[in-house]
Amino acid sequence: MPRLTDAIKHIIIINVILFITPQLLNIDLTNILALQFPKNPHFGIWQYVTHMFMHGGFAHILFNMYALWAFGTPLEQMWGRNKFLFFYFSAGIGAGIIYTLVNYYQFNGIYDQLTNLGLSASDIQNMLDTGRYNQGLVTLPAAELQQFYSLYHTPAVGASGAIYGVLVAFGLEFPNAKLALIFFPVPISAKYFIPLIILGDLFFGVTKYSIGNIAHFAHIGGALIGFLIAWYWKKNQFRVQ
Template identity: 75%
Template sequence: MPKLTDAIKHLIIINVIMFVAPLLLKMDLTNLFALHLPQNKHFGVWQYVTHMFMHANEWHILFNMYGLWAFGTPLEHMWGRNKFLFFYFSAGIGAGLIYTLVNYYQFNGIYDQLINMGVSGTEIQQILDTGQYNEAVISLSNKTMSEFYALYHTPAVGASGAIYGVLVAFGLAFPNAKLAMIFFPVPIAAKYFIPGIILIDLFFGLTSYSIGNIAHFAHIGGAIIGFIIAWYWKKNQFKY
């Protein structure tokens, strides 16, 4: 078992504190620290950082912290603490930004359709506040309206975007390392395993087959930012 490195140790401690403390104190910090859509009144720029330390449940934080430890430890050994922290936060913030852009585009697309139907901005806000609307006036499907409501109200939490960045960087640094899933315990080289996971996320993100409330585009965003940074560092590491 690899030794717990400084940056990863402190990241895990902060994540655990942010998960346990609100439970013990019976506080709900979701509106303050989770990442909301910019149109939502609870949105704050700081949430691009703080959402990385919020988790939905025990399994969510367990899997994320395991991924941080398992794939981040070799990277921190290779890069050092400061470089790893820069990478981790860049991937996490980038994941949040890309997730926001996708949701912003989807939300505005439905918003514009409602405006074109003659629904006023005030009426749209009432729909978002109450979840109720006049089906005789609005011809959009219940599924579309439910998605519109969910985009506005559902915040993103978790370090998954940053972890996906770490996972991609691990794959670039150790492409032949063998990895396996719990539900598919067949060892596969990282250079095949990691792109496969990202393609699965992309499929779920672009279709209606997603299992559970998972921010697939945050995963993809973290993977993209992680790839760009890790690829650049790998390409230029001997040029200084």
């Protein structure tokens, strides 16, 4: 079992504190620390960092912190603490930015349809604030309107974007390492296993088959940023200096 390296230890500690403390004190930090949609009044630029330390439940934080320890430890040992922290936060922030861009594109597409139906900006904002609308005037499908409302109101939490970056970097550095899922316990080389996971996120992100409220494009964004950084470092034989 690999030892708990310095950066990963402190990341886990901060995540656990921010998970447990609000429950003990009965306070909700979601509006402050979770990543809100940019047009939502609770949005703050700092949330691109702080959302990485917020989690939606015990299973969510357990899986993310386990993956961080399991796949991040050999990377921190190889790169060193400071370079690992740079990588981790770059992947997490990049994941949040790409997630926001995709949401913004989807939101604006529906927004334009509503304006084409004759709704004013104040009419649309009232829909977003109250969740009510004139069914005779707004003829868009209910599922599309629900998506519009959800994009505006649903914040993103979790370190998953950064974790996907770590997974990709692990796959680049240790392509022949054997990995398996709990529900599919067949060992597969990392060079095949990790791309399959990312392709799954891409499929669920562009279709309506996603199970649960999962930010698939945050995963894809973290994987992309992680790949670019890890590929560049590997190409240039980047190691601890």
